Amino acid sequence: MEKVLTTHFANERYRRMDTYRQYGGYEALKKAFAMTPEAIIDEVKKANLRGRGGAGFPAGVKWGFLPKDLSRPRVLVINADEGEPGTFKDRVIMTRGPHLLVEGIVISCFALRAHASWIYIRGEFIREARIVDEAIAEAYAAGFLGKNILGSGFDLDVTVHRGAGAYICGEETSLINSLEGKRGWPRLKPPFPASVGAFGLPTIVNNVETIADIPWIVTHGGETFAALGVEKNGGTRLIGVSGAVNRPGVYEFSAGVNLKDIIYNHAGGIKDGKALKAVIPGGSSTPVLRPDEIDVSYDIESMAKIGTMAGSGGVIVIPEGTCMVRALSVLMNFYAHESCGQCTPCREGTGWLKKIVGRIEAGKGREGDVELILDLCDNMMGRTICPLADAAVMPAQSFIWKFREEFDRHIGEQKCPYGNRF
Amino acid sequence: MPTLTINGMIVDVPAGTTIINAAEKIGIEIPRYCYHPKLSVAGNCRMCLVEVEKFPKLQTACSTVVNDGMVVRTDTEKVRKAVTGVLELMLIHHPIDCPICDQAGECGLQNYYMKFGLHKSRYDLEDKVHKKKVQDIGGQIVLDAERCILCSRCVRFLTEVTGTQELHFFNRGDHSEISIFPGRPLDNNYTGNLADICPVGALTSKDFRFKCRVWFLKVFDSICTGCSKGCNVDAHHKGDILYRLKPRWNDAVNQAWMCDFGRLTYKEMNEARLLTPFVREEGARKVAAWGSLLPDVAFRLKAAAEKGGTDRVAVIASPQSSNEELYLLRRLATERLGTSNLAFTHRVAGDGFADGFLIQADKNPNSRGAQLLGIPDGAAFDALVSKIAGGGIDALLVFGNVLGPLSEEETAALLAKVPFVAQVGTNEGPVSKAANAVLPSASVAERGGTFTSHVGRVQRFRFGFPARGKAKNPIEILVSLGNRLGAGWDFAGEASVFKAIAGTEAPFAGMSYDSIGMFGQEIKG
Numbered sequence: 027m028e029k030v031l032t033t034h035f036a037n038e039r040y041r042r043m044d045t046y047r048q049y050g051g052y053e054a055l056k057k058a059f060a061m062t063p064e065a066i067i068d069e070v071k072k073a074n075l076r077g078r079g080g081a082g083f084p085a086g087v088k089w090g091f092l093p094k095d096l097s098r099p100r101v102l103v104i105n106a107d108e109g110e111p112g113t114f115k116d117r118v119i120m121t122r123g124p125h126l127l128v129e130g131i132v133i134s135c136f137a138l139r140a141h142a143s144w145i146y147i148r149g150e151f152i153r154e155a156r157i158v159d160e161a162i163a164e165a166y167a168a169g170f171l172g173k174n175i176l177g178s179g180f181d182l183d184v185t186v187h188r189g190a191g192a193y194i195c196g197e198e199t200s201l202i203n204s205l206e207g208k209r210g211w212p213r214l215k216p217p218f219p220a221s222v223g224a225f226g227l228p229t230i231v232n233n234v235e236t237i238a239d240i241p242w243i244v245t246h247g248g249e250t251f252a253a254l255g256v257e258k259n260g261g262t263r264l265i266g267v268s269g270a271v272n273r274p275g276v277y278e279f280s281a282g283v284n285l286k287d288i289i290y291n292h293a294g295g296i297k298d299g300k301a302l303k304a305v306i307p308g309g310s311s312t313p314v315l316r317p318d319e320i321d322v323s324y325d326i327e328s329m330a331k332i333g334t335m336a337g338s339g340g341v342i343v344i345p346e347g348t349c350m351v352r353a354l355s356v357l358m359n360f361y362a363h364e365s366c367g368q369c370t371p372c373r374e375g376t377g378w379l380k381k382i383v384g385r386i387e388a389g390k391g392r393e394g395d396v397e398l399i400l401d402l403c404d405n406m407m408g409r410t411i412c413p414l415a416d417a418a419v420m421p422a423q424s425f426i427w428k429f430r431e432e433f434d435r436h437i438g439e440q441k442c443p444y445g446n447r448f
Numbered sequence: 449m450p451t452l453t454i455n456g457m458i459v460d461v462p463a464g465t466t467i468i469n470a471a472e473k474i475g476i477e478i479p480r481y482c483y484h485p486k487l488s489v490a491g492n493c494r495m496c497l498v499e500v501e502k503f504p505k506l507q508t509a510c511s512t513v514v515n516d517g518m519v520v521r522t523d524t525e526k527v528r529k530a531v532t533g534v535l536e537l538m539l540i541h542h543p544i545d546c547p548i549c550d551q552a553g554e555c556g557l558q559n560y561y562m563k564f565g566l567h568k569s570r571y572d573l574e575d576k577v578h579k580k581k582v583q584d585i586g587g588q589i590v591l592d593a594e595r596c597i598l599c600s601r602c603v604r605f606l607t608e609v610t611g612t613q614e615l616h617f618f619n620r621g622d623h624s625e626i627s628i629f630p631g632r633p634l635d636n637n638y639t640g641n642l643a644d645i646c647p648v649g650a651l652t653s654k655d656f657r658f659k660c661r662v663w664f665l666k667v668f669d670s671i672c673t674g675c676s677k678g679c680n681v682d683a684h685h686k687g688d689i690l691y692r693l694k695p696r697w698n699d700a701v702n703q704a705w706m707c708d709f710g711r712l713t714y715k716e717m718n719e720a721r722l723l724t725p726f727v728r729e730e731g732a733r734k735v736a737a738w739g740s741l742l743p744d745v746a747f748r749l750k751a752a753a754e755k756g757g758t759d760r761v762a763v764i765a766s767p768q769s770s771n772e773e774l775y776l777l778r779r780l781a782t783e784r785l786g787t788s789n790l791a792f793t794h795r796v797a798g799d800g801f802a803d804g805f806l807i808q809a810d811k812n813p814n815s816r817g818a819q820l821l822g823i824p825d826g827a828a829f830d831a832l833v834s835k836i837a838g839g840g841i842d843a844l845l846v847f848g849n850v851l852g853p854l855s856e857e858e859t860a861a862l863l864a865k866v867p868f869v870a871q872v873g874t875n876e877g878p879v880s881k882a883a884n885a886v887l888p889s890a891s892v893a894e895r896g897g898t899f900t901s902h903v904g905r906v907q908r909f910r911f912g913f914p915a916r917g918k919a920k921n922p923i924e925i926l927v928s929l930g931n932r933l934g935a936g937w938d939f940a941g942e943a944s945v946f947k948a949i950a951g952t953e954a955p956f957a958g959m960s961y962d963s964i965g966m967f968g969q970e971i972k973g
Contacts (some may be wrong), residue, residue, distance in 0.1 A: 192620075209617060214491040214511055367598065367617065367624030368492045374537035377622035381575050398570060405533030408505040409494055 028254055030242045030262045031235070032278040035122040041157055043164040046125040052170055054241035058133040059178040061244075066137035070240065072248030074260030076281075078115075079105055079196075079233035080309060080338040082326040089138060091220035092228050100228040102135050103205065104145040104237055106154070107189050107196040110309035111360060112340030115264035116234035118276045120147070120154040123238065124161035128184065130237035132170060133244055135182050138230060143184045145234075146201050149191035159186050193364035197412045198231040200366065211368045212412035233338075235264055256282030259325040263336075269343035270297040279324070286320045289343055301346040304429070308337025310357055311417030313424035314344075334424070349444035350429040351387045351436050354421060358383045361418035372415035375406040379422055391437035396426055452518040467509035467520055468496055478522055479531055479560050481538075481647045482599040483510035486704045487608055490600050493538075495560070497530045498522045506530055531564050540571040541622060542648075543581075543594045551649030553662040557597070579625050586614070586633025588640045588654050588708055593625040596650035602626065602642045609705065610636040626650075637807060640711040641704075644694055655712065656692045665691055668912040669966070671899050673768060673892050674710035676794075676810040678901030680967070681706060683714065683893055688916050690714040690893055698967050701905065707807050714893075720876040722888035723917025736885070738920065745845075745870045745885050746932035752843030752868065753785055762789035762832060762841045765823050766848030767812035769922065770897025771906065772945035774814070774821045775953065776926040776937075777847060784933035789841065791829040792818050793852035808902055817900035820955040820971065836865055843868040847922070849877035856881070872922055889922045890915035897923075897942045898964065900971065906959060907968035 039045040046052070058066055071086030092100055104127070108116040119127060131143050147155045162184050165171045173181050187205050189195050195204045199213035202224045223229020239261055243251045252260035259281040265288060266276045272294030279288065285307060289295070296302050302317040307324075313334040322328055329336045344353060362380035367373045382399055385391055403419040410416075426433060435443050449460045454471050461470045466489070468478050482493035489511045497506040501519035506527065509520075521527065539557065546552045579593035603615050603626060614634045618627050628634065634642075643653040665684040672679040672693065679702035681693045693714050695706040725736045727744075736744075753761045763781040765774055781790040794815035802809040819825065829852070835841060844866045851859050859878035863869050871883035874891045894915040900906050915921065923945060927937045939945050943961055950959045955971040963969055 211617075214489065214508075362621050365621040367620050367622070370492070370494050370534050370537050370597070373598065373624060374540055374622055377577070378537070378540060378571065378575075381572075402533075405530065405537070409497065409530060409534070411491060 029278050031126060031238055041124055043168055051125050052129055054244040055129055055132055058136055058244045059176060063137045063139055069243055069248035073243045073251040074258055075239055076259055076326055077233055078235035085236050089230060093221055098227055100138055100140040101224050102138055102140045102143040103224055103229055103231045104234055105201055105231050106145050106147040106234045107201055109148055109193040109196045110338045110340060112268055112342040113309045113338040114266045115276050115339055117151060117154050119234050119238050120158050124158045126238040127234055128161050128165045130240035131184055132182055133240050134237055136180055141181050144205055145186045146205055147186060147188055149189045155186055155188055194366040194414060211366050214411055255280055256325045258327055263339055265339045265341055267293040267341045270345035271343050272297055282323045282325045285322050285324050296345050303346045303348055304344040306342035308335045309340040311420055312337040313420045314428060316428050349442055350425055350432045354425040355383045355387045357421050365414060369410035371406040371409040375402055376418045378402060386433060386436045387442055389441040396433050450514050450516040452514045454520045455523050461514060465514050467498060467512050467514055470514050476522055478509045480510060481556055481597055484601050484645055487601060487604040493599050494534045495531060499524050499527055535560055535565045536567055538597050541577045549649040550652045550657045555649060556647035577622050585628050589634060589642050590652050590654050592650050595648050596626055597648050598624055599647060601645045602651055605645055610638050612636040637707045638705060640708050660686055660691050669910045671907050671909040672706060672710040673813045674713045675808040676812060676815055676902035677806050677808045678899055678905055678907050679706045679710055679806060683912055685912055688913050690717050702806055716875060717891040717893050721916060722873055722880055722886055723919060725887055727885050741885060742928045743932055746929050748868045749785060749843050750933055756842050758786040760842040761785050761787045762844045764846045765792035765818055767792055767794045767815040767818050768848055771817040771900060772897045772942045773922045774818050774823060775949050778821055778823055780926060780930050784930055784935055789832055791824050791832045793825055793829040795852045797853045814899040816902055816904055820900060821953060836862055839865050841866050846871045846879055849873045849875045849879055872925055887925055888919040890919050895921045904971040905968045906964055908964055
């Protein structure tokens with residue numbers, strides 16, 4: 027299958043400018059400079075490129091939200107705050123092919139008529155930030171960044187901004203606040219970033235993978251890219267498979283790959299020959315699937331049809347023998363820890379969920395606790411400025427809906443049937 | 449103008465109005481904590497959720513701008529459950545220490561619990577997150593982080609109004625709390641407002657804490673006497689004791705705020721008051737009766753004028769007096785005593801601090817009124833002081849407790865040059881320590897009238913409660929003195945005096961208490 031991003035990722039030197047250029051790097055940029063910005067945006071629209079950060083919003087449409095008048099400078103912000111548990115694809119792009127990202131940024135900024143771009147990299151990504159920084163330095167030295175790039179008259183500066191380790195800063199408005207040096211709280215919308223974003227300027231925030239796809243789209247054309255995927259879901263996507271599989275890792279598949287195929291074929295099946303118990307398909311906040319539900323195309327629409335999400339492409343495989351209450355408890359601890367504290371339902375609700383699930387797992391659950399969780403979820407879902415409350419609620423609800431008997435057993439027996447591992 | 453439907457009622461509002469304000473227009477109160485009309489919209493408390501047709505999710509009424517044809521419902525089961533759910537979450541970590549909380553009785557949590565909650569707690573006591581209580585964070589404010597619902601009103605106030613940004617959010621999730629940075633307490637002159645805007649008992653007033661339960665307090669409209677800005681205030685009292693002043697909203701003057709100095713001016717009306725008329729005989733105070741003192745003062749003033757000439761009688765007015773009192777005093781001096789020795793000063797001791805926002809350099813509420821009513825100040829006051837110091841005055845009538853910037857010693861030395869000094873004042877002070885006859889006056893809370901602010905805005909302050917002790921309304925004192933000097937005045941209360949002012953004094957022409965209304969009226973020109 028044709029690969030968009032990972033073809034040369036096995037080559038350690040692909041992260042260097044010279045090797046990247048040997049494989050045709052920065053040729054797309056030259057082609058882009060010969061095109062009009064509108065023509066590039068058209069190609070991206072034709073590519074059916076969906077945002078790879080989790081929400082899956084069509085990238086071309088998002089770009090179209092920028093105000094038409096050019097009186098205010100626009101900026102492109104790259105969301106490299108890859109924090110969703112189970113997701114680890116962007117770091118592979120940053121460490122293995124940072125120039126894909128840099129070239130994508132230059133082309134995108136040219137198309138968006140932006141002359142400044144920030145790459146917001148999560149605080150824990152120390153090595154990744156260093157490699158991206160090196161790639162940017164190489165790009166400046168080679169004249170792909172800075173003033174009058176390749177004699178086109180186009181100027182662009184790219185700056186790496188390091189996060190400080192907050193999951194919430196992966197939410198685009200929170201990321202913008204953090205980038206501005208403020209507390210990482212999501213902003214109330216409207217105004218949307220496309221009209222008032224970073225530093226008050228019209229801003230587009232795109233995921234690393236989304237932007238890294240841009241050079242290929244420019245080289246091969248939007249329709250070719252679209253054809254790699256399925257209807258409405260163009261191209262390939264990077265999928266990180268983790269958990270109890272024989273070959274965990276990051277894979278590049280067509281956007282319409284079958285989820286069961288990913289697990290049993292590409293990732294080598296379940297470790298130690300165990301049976302499959304559950305799959306969290308698109309990062310920790312996406313609703314969990316039972317084994318009988320995974321024979322499904324991984325594209326955004328098909329996943330939505332079965333009540334879950336492809337999200338940020340992090341497939342977490344859970345084998346038989348895993349306590350689902352314990353698994354949920356781990357997730358609830360995460361969301362309670364990462365709630366920013368701005369909106370009441372999330373601030374108080376995530377902590378409460380953590381405590382209830384925690385006590386059920388610890389053998390201190392009570393009659394009615396499961397109903398309490400579901401009612402609490404109902405009071406949190408869709409009630410906050412950003413989707414963090416939803417991200418905590420979706421696993422909680424789906425774990426209970428699909429593995430209710432485990433919760434009831436914990437409460438009935440007043441202990442964890444899988445043994446106390448605390 | 450967009451027309452929308454809220455709970456089946458049709459309402460027209462100007463474009464750009466939010467649902468919360470549109471609903472208010474037709475008497476529908478949407479519950480809110482973080483929303484404050486004078487601060488930016490935060491939308492984080494999530495209490496004001498409403499159903500809007502065509503929106504799949506509930507929307508925050510505080511941040512959603514209305515569209516023409518919008519259909520809003522605030523009374524559905526879905527909305528009610530959402531609001532109750534948010535309120536439950538607000539309360540899970542709240543200490544529910546209402547019996548010892550100063551906010552009880554005016555608390556947003558209590559009010560909405562009674563209206564929307566009434567639920568039994570589903571949260572375990574031992575699961576509560578504990579935070580720091582009783583923190584002195586500077587200014588007039590005590591912070592109890594445990595009671596805080598993190599609505600961010602205080603943070604926005606300190607960012608948007610004072611610009612000093614002392615309070616910030618710390619930590620995340622249910623450990624979030626507001627606090628100051630170590631060693632950086634509240635440092636602005638408007639801290640008292642934080643207790644007003646805090647919807648719960650997290651920020652309470654150091655001054656008011658534990659003094660009185662709010663449900664015992666009664667409220668009347670007044671004007672702050674701390675400076676010439678004329679901030680509109682609500683005065684809270686129980687019986688004849690004032691407990692606190694709070695800003696009364698007036699967009700033309702003080703919006704929703706008042707300064708920390710002004711907030712404490714009420715103390716003057718409680719403490720060190722002059723309560724009984726007295727005379728000073730051979731240095732000792734001797735209680736006098738109004739019935740004999742008023743004729744006595746009138747006689748002494750008149751006698752001095754008849755004996756040495758009207759030039760040997762003088763009157764010092766006070767910029768703390770109302771327009772009505774100043775008008776009568778001017779007429780008393782010029783018409784009844786026939787003297788031109790009449791002046792006042794708005795200079796006060798201290799640095800004359802002003803901040804360009806509310807605090808004015810002139811620390812008197814009615815200097816402008818005195819000027820407009822033709823009472824001279826500045827050089828005229830200095831000339832009068834020199835005249836007194838030179839022994840040129842035999843009888844002096846002083847209004848007010850202090851003589852402008854003069855110290856207690858200077859005042860005593862100056863007044864010692866005058867054989868007879870009568871004072872109409874509210875509080876013990878340099879003048880009452882030197883005067884021969886003291887006529888105790890009702891305080892601002894105990895009388896009514898109008899002040900003219902520095903920009904010429906005439907505003908009413910209202911009678912709150914009867915004067916303490918034997919103090920009398922200065923209008924009554926002035927009418928009584930005037931009539932004993934042959935004035936034949938039949939003024940009954942400040943309203944009748946103001947009518948006369950509006951009839952004869954050009955700056956006030958055509959004004960009435962009706963036209964002044966609740967928010968005041970600016971003089972012409």
